[in-house]
Amino acid sequence: MxxxxxxxxxxxxxxxxxxxxxxxxxxxxxxxxxxxxxxxxxxxxxxxxxxxxxxxxxxxxxxxxxxxxxxxxxxxxxxxxxxxxxxxxxxxxxxxxxxxxxxxxxxxxRKASVKGITEYEGKGVSYCATCDGFFYRGKSVAVIGSGDYALKEASELKPFAANIYLMTNGRDFEGTFADEKIILDKRKIAAVRGEDDRVAGLDFEDGSKLDLDGIFVAEGTxxxxxxxxxxxxxxxxxxxxxxxxxxxxxxxxxxxxxxxxxxxxxxxxxxxxxxxxxxxxxxxxxxxxxxxxxxxxxx
Ligand SMILES: Cc1cc2nc3c(=O)[nH]c(=O)nc-3n(C[C@H](O)[C@H](O)[C@H](O)COP(=O)(O)OP(=O)(O)OC[C@H]3O[C@@H](n4cnc5c(N)ncnc54)[C@H](O)[C@@H]3O)c2cc1C
CATH class of the missing domain: 3.50.50.60 (FAD/NAD(P)-binding domain)
Incomplete structure (x- = not known):
């Protein structure tokens, strides 16, 4: 020590x-x-x-x-x-x-570069899996990021969330990725979608959508x-x-x-x-x- x-x-x-x-x-x-x-x-x-x-x-x-x-x-x-x-x-x-x-x-x-992130801070957008993971028991969450820090945040959500997406926002994952409970998704994000003043999901540039209960930001380190x-x-x-x-x-x-x-x-x-x-x-x-x-x- x-x-x-x-x-x-x-x-x-x-x-x-x-x-x-x-x-x-x-x-x-x-x-x-x-x-x-x-x-x-x-x-x-x-x-x-x-x-x-x-x-x-x-x-x-x-x-x-x-x-x-x-x-x-x-x-x-x-x-x-x-x-x-x-x-x-x-x-x-x-x-x-x-x-x-x-x-x-x-x-x-570097700040989170996704449209709508700041608007939904505290309304489904979080910066700390240790602090807020518990609120997403049985729910669907995404972690935005493409490196070790994002993977660590996603891993912290495993005891709680039902579905965990690691969204690289168009980038390749930096390093080795092997985790059966975490879904790696490389689609380019267009914006955070909200409903009743809370996060409802992500919209992608290719026109597809993903419904979510929460989004964790872990871009960069x-x-x-x-x-x-x-x-x-x-x-x-x-x-x-x-x-x-x-x-x-x-x-x-x-x-x-x-x-x-x-x-x-x-x-x-x-x-x-x-x-x-x-x-x-x-x-x-x-x-x-x-x-x-x-x-x-x-x-
Ligand atoms: C272009 C530029 C020019 C500047 N010119 C001057 C000048 O002429 N005079 C002046 O007085 N000041 C200048 N500054 C400001 C000065 O650089 C900072 O005030 C100073 O470096 C702050 O020191 P720091 O140790 O707090 O942070 P930094 O110097 O930013 O050091 C941060 C350290 O933390 C590390 N780190 C961050 N996150 C992690 C992580 N998750 N894990 C491990 N390591 C991590 C980084 O790798 C780095 O080693 C300039 C700044 C810039 C950007």
Whole structure:
């Protein structure tokens, strides 16, 4: 079991990992890619570089720094986090146990692209199978998405729903698909169909229709908000809410960087990551009955 699993290897996640490992924690960072900065050609407002530096250069150096200090790093996609006696972080390939977790997954860059989805949010359209699956006992549901995250959401519905469709919306499924209870459907979606102000089904571009009781959106990878919903973390519908020390309302879970809103900049992500890493160190040490520094945060 790791003392801390950090989800995301952007500036916030790597900064959290560096502070936590230097405070004596065993730390694993799981990141899918380099995040928002991967596309930044020139950064010239981050302290310490006389000449502009590319996002990739900055992140490669930060990753090497974290590794040198003893942080373990893996490239994988997190599909969910659960809590029993400790946290379990589920990925596409495996799962990892942790005493504490830092969420630093940035902000989602892809939104559900289907006409009518936003209109029916909370009226049959859901973003969390763990939270809402129970309401669809014996019913027909669709999960919109074409990757591991969508398959994970569809699998969570198996104990409840009678029919589960995995709708790739015209795409091929990314990876291997083999599940007898989940029907893979590649038709291109035209719109969500409603009746009496609730989801009634999906209409397809080829003119066909599918009657449904519920639709779960799981496009792309799990965003910070998706993970937050599964853990019951306070949020405002867009970002995760934290206190001044980056603690969420669930003890042991911290959030840092763009996923907490505010000024979406590297300097802020690094600062919040530092606070999250230190707060996680205090949490882990206190949970072991060890002496931990008492941190005072405003806000
Ligand atoms: C084009 C561009 C240019 C920019 N230029 C500047 C600039 O010049 N100066 C500046 O200060 N800021 C700049 N920014 C903003 C800056 O990039 C962000 O504020 C900063 O990267 C936020 O850091 P973060 O760690 O919170 O998130 P990110 O850097 O977005 O990192 C998120 C991490 O989470 C991972 N992740 C997400 N979901 C999952 C999942 N389900 N499983 C596993 N891993 C996951 C990603 O792979 C990534 O590693 C720019 C942004 C863009 C898009």
């Amino acid at each position: 790791y003392d801390l699993v950090v989800i995301g290897k952007g500036p916030a996640g790597l900064s959290a990992a560096i502070y936590a490992v230097r405070a004596g924690l065993s730390v694993l960072v799981i990141g899918r890619d380099y995040g928002a900065l991967e596309k930044a050609d020139k950064i010239e407002n981050y302290l310490g570089f006389e000449q502009p530096i590319s996002g990739l250069e900055l992140l490669a150096a930060s990753e090497a720094q974290a590794k040198r200090l003893g942080v373990e790093l893996i490239v994988d996609e997190v599909t969910g986090v659960s809590w029993m006696e400790h946290f379990e972080v589920h990925t596409s390939k495996s799962s990892f146990e942790a005493v504490s977790v830092v969420l630093s997954t940035g902000i989602p860059r 799990a965003s910070a908000l998706d993970l937050a919903l599964k853990l019951g973390l306070d949020n405002d519908g867009k970002v995760i809410l934290t206190d001044g020390g980056q603690a969420t309302n669930l003890p042991g879970v911290f959030a840092a960087g763009d996923c907490t809103g505010g000024l979406l900049q590297v300097a802020v992500a690094v600062g919040e990551g530092a606070k999250a890493g230190m707060s996680a160190a205090t949490f882990v040490k206190e949970s072991r009955g060890e002496k931990a520094p008492k941190l005072q945060w405003g806000g």
